[in-house]
Amino acid sequence: MGQPSQFPPWRELHWSPTEKKAARTAFDAALRRELAAIRSHVESMLNDSDDIAQVWVVRDYLNEVTREFDRKYDYRYSVLIAVFARLVAEGWLSLDELADLDRSKMDFIREQSAAWGSRDA
Amino acid sequence: MGQPSQFPPWRELHWSPTEKKAARTAFDAALRRELAAIRSHVESMLNDSDDIAQVWVVRDYLNEVTREFDRKYDYRYSVLIAVFARLVAEGWLSLDELADLDRSKMDFIREQSAAWGSRDA
Numbered sequence: 231m232g233q234p235s236q237f238p239p240w241r242e243l244h245w246s247p248t249e250k251k252a253a254r255t256a257f258d259a260a261l262r263r264e265l266a267a268i269r270s271h272v273e274s275m276l277n278d279s280d281d282i283a284q285v286w287v288v289r290d291y292l293n294e295v296t297r298e299f300d301r302k303y304d305y306r307y308s309v310l311i312a313v314f315a316r317l318v319a320e321g322w323l324s325l326d327e328l329a330d331l332d333r334s335k336m337d338f339i340r341e342q343s344a345a346w347g348s349r350d351a
Numbered sequence: 352m353g354q355p356s357q358f359p360p361w362r363e364l365h366w367s368p369t370e371k372k373a374a375r376t377a378f379d380a381a382l383r384r385e386l387a388a389i390r391s392h393v394e395s396m397l398n399d400s401d402d403i404a405q406v407w408v409v410r411d412y413l414n415e416v417t418r419e420f421d422r423k424y425d426y427r428y429s430v431l432i433a434v435f436a437r438l439v440a441e442g443w444l445s446l447d448e449l450a451d452l453d454r455s456k457m458d459f460i461r462e463q464s465a466a467w468g469s470r471d472a
Contacts, residue, residue: 262403265404268406269397269405269406272397272406272409276390276393276394276397282383282386282389284390285386285390285413286413286417288393288409288413289410289413289414292406292409292410292413293414296407296410
């Protein structure tokens, strides 16, 4: 028997076809934005240093973000509320892009997103 | 008891201070050249593709060359003849840069280098 906190109320939500489509679009948009930022950061790392050993700094950075990236972009409906909350908190996604989700989902995302924000502070 | 092939005759060679200095200079020059080529390849990979996911291709490439690079650039006198032979065979080092080594070392390197060359063919 799991503890209550491991099974938050949003784990069992129903996702309509419209919501699934909106969720996928928002998820992919956030992923593309963050990936573009990673690429841009790698290019800056190379532009800002002539050191040939800078490639090892790039390698370490990419290995580090890979772990984080793979963990973050998890498209399972059972965790998607938490994923969206984090993406909103980190600025990769705006709440407006999730407007097709129903009110209860939006409330959960807003709530969780605020929690993410305060975790960073 | 190891097999004879694991203990080639050049494993127990004596390295004079002059030879050690020349070896270190040649080793570092080869390492810098190969590292510069890796950096240049990474820059080309990014310049040749606008795909944001190209960073993962770069990551995989760097992880792959890291393994090879660390194994190759092994500055222990017991393996240095084989290391130089490989670097000469691969074009990262010229025999001229090893001219301060004694004749027996040069012969071993030339011999082993030819073996590396035929291994690639």
